[in-house]
Amino acid sequence: MLRYRRPAPGTQPELLHPPYVSSIKRAPTQPLIQLPHTLSETTGPSFSKEVVPPKGFDLTRQHKGEPLGERIVVSGRLVDEDGRPVAHSLVEIWQANAAGRYLHKVDQHDAPLDPNFTGMGQTLTDEEGRYRFVTIRPGAYPWRNHYNAWRPRHIHFSVFGPAFATRLVTQMYFPGDPLLEFDPIYNSVPVESARKRLISIFDWATTTPEIALGFRFDIVLRGRNATPMER
Amino acid sequence: MSGETTPSQTVGPYFSIGLGWLNRCDLARGASGGERVTIRGRILDGEGQPVPDACLEIWQADAHGKYAQPENSQEKSPAQGFFGFGRMPTNDRGEFSFTTIKPGSVPGPDDRPQAPHLEISVFMRGLLRRLVTRLYFPNDPANPADHVLNLVPVGRRATLIARPLAEDPHILEWDIRLQGEHETVFFEC
Numbered sequence: 034m035l036r037y038r039r040p041a042p043g044t045q046p047e048l049l050h051p052p053y054v055s056s057i058k059r060a061p062t063q064p065l066i067q068l069p070h071t072l073s074e075t076t077g078p079s080f081s082k083e084v085v086p087p088k089g090f091d092l093t094r095q096h097k098g099e100p101l102g103e104r105i106v107v108s109g110r111l112v113d114e115d116g117r118p119v120a121h122s123l124v125e126i127w128q129a130n131a132a133g134r135y136l137h138k139v140d141q142h143d144a145p146l147d148p149n150f151t152g153m154g155q156t157l158t159d160e161e162g163r164y165r166f167v168t169i170r171p172g173a174y175p176w177r178n179h180y181n182a183w184r185p186r187h188i189h190f191s192v193f194g195p196a197f198a199t200r201l202v203t204q205m206y207f208p209g210d211p212l213l214e215f216d217p218i219y220n221s222v223p224v225e226s227a228r229k230r231l232i233s234i235f236d237w238a239t240t241t242p243e244i245a246l247g248f249r250f251d252i253v254l255r256g257r258n259a260t261p262m263e264r
Numbered sequence: 265m266s267g268e269t270t271p272s273q274t275v276g277p278y279f280s281i282g283l284g285w286l287n288r289c290d291l292a293r294g295a296s297g298g299e300r301v302t303i304r305g306r307i308l309d310g311e312g313q314p315v316p317d318a319c320l321e322i323w324q325a326d327a328h329g330k331y332a333q334p335e336n337s338q339e340k341s342p343a344q345g346f347f348g349f350g351r352m353p354t355n356d357r358g359e360f361s362f363t364t365i366k367p368g369s370v371p372g373p374d375d376r377p378q379a380p381h382l383e384i385s386v387f388m389r390g391l392l393r394r395l396v397t398r399l400y401f402p403n404d405p406a407n408p409a410d411h412v413l414n415l416v417p418v419g420r421r422a423t424l425i426a427r428p429l430a431e432d433p434h435i436l437e438w439d440i441r442l443q444g445e446h447e448t449v450f451f452e453c
Contacts, residue, residue: 039452040269046392053274055390058310061450062443066415068396068451071372073383076331077323078349084286114269127282137278139317153282189275189282197323197383198453202394204273221392222271230270253270 036070037198037255038114046221053217054178070198077196080123082157089155092126092168100150102131102169104245107205107233111162111192114256118162119199125191126154126166133172142174167245173212185212185219194254205250206232272393277317279387280353289352291322291364294345298327298365303399303426303436306358307386310443314358318388322350322362324381329368366401372411379406379413386440396453399438400425416449423448 048060068074093100107126111119129135129152132144136151150169158164171186187204194200206213213219213232222228230253239247275283292300307315325331326346346365354360364382372378379400386395400407402425407413413421423446426436440448 044268045271046273048391048393048395050392053390053392055274056392057390058313059315059388059390059442061395061447062310063420063447063449065450065452068412068415068453069373070453071378071412072331072370073323073325073378073381074453076333078347079333114267125282125286127279135278135281137281139277151281153285155282155285189273189279191275191283197385200321200385200394201270201272202275202387203270204276218273218392221273227268227271230267231273253267255269 035258036075037196038258040255043224044222044227047223050217050221052179053221074198075196077193077199079121079195080157080193085123085155085157090164090166092150092152092154092166094167095151096149098149100130100147100169102147102150102172104167105170106165106167106239106241106245106247107188107250108163108165108236108239108247109233109249109251111158111164111194111252111254113194113199113254118158118160119194119254120158120160120162122158122162122195123193124156124158124164126168126188128152128168128171128188129174131169131172133174144172144174165239170207173210178217183212183215185210185216190250190252192252192254199254201252201254203252204231207248208232208235274389274392275319275387277389279319283319283351284353286351287353288350289362291324291346291348291350291362295326295365296345298346299434300363301366301401301434301436302361302363303438304359304361305437305439307354307360307388307440308358308442308444312444314354315388315442316354316356316358318354318358318360318386320350320352320354320360320362321385321387322348322364323383323385324348324364325367325370327365327368329370329380331370369406376409376411377406379404379410381410381412396451397440397448398424398451402426402428402436420447420449
């Protein structure tokens, strides 16, 4: 009785991943109980254009001046496992500035804040499931997980899709980042081919002459079972 | 294009930058009718320490058991002004609080009615995937026959049912315990 297929084994992180130290006291220890997909799981919130700020897609135009750093275009498609576009779905992003600092009271990294960069964006996918953000390439930053720990450059993504069951929060990484190999969060995904899908692709097609490099990041949500209420 | 579902990653410690703009702690605002309830509690980690950097999301039906979604095939129309989505962070003491309308019953497996419940996602630093749980209402006559509650071992069901305050039954208390003796029941959605 599952409307949405469960992900293939090893393609999602385990909740307990000891190299990521924060998971040790926060991951549940009891086995998860399989939830049937009822109307409660197959419906979900849909957000209208009125909710989403019209310039939410451009993180470089939220202040008086331009943020420092390398301007980039991040775009892609939101689709399901069968390639069907997920249209009119809310996409939220947040990230560090070019120096690797978040505009957040808890972030004490000794790197400058940028008065022209907040690091938040939001948009809706179009009819074809496409989205597009203009932002700057975030910096790497140190964290306290282990000695000399640095997070690779990344952008946080939050997407809803059509149902409570399809809700997904993830992170997008950049190609060729030498820190990926050492990052316990990236490496929490057991299967290498699945993990690599978190790395964006440098994209000539969306690279804009004289303006910005383009990176493509497609996001895949769970597919529907062939029979809507399969047993 | 097709493929496998994109892997989940943690929201990390700074999610309020990106998610805070859509915080909604009053789901009842704008709704007419229905029973207003306030739900409050704490999130506690494996050492019993409050979690000050978590975010909850709520999804629920209106007082008549209707979800505000176009694809919803139910023949009832949704209550005016009720959306059913909430998002709220925990504070420095690990506490959360929100006000909503107690949902009606929605159909479950074999079209048997489910007991009124909220769908809840829990996000925080340290969680590589969201946690999914449900909140049920105290003393609801539909609880004993609820399909999902009956999937849960008897001894753990109480972790899914909020407790009314003696002095005000419209205030419900419900803690989320990530580990330990009274670990909250979490689901694979």
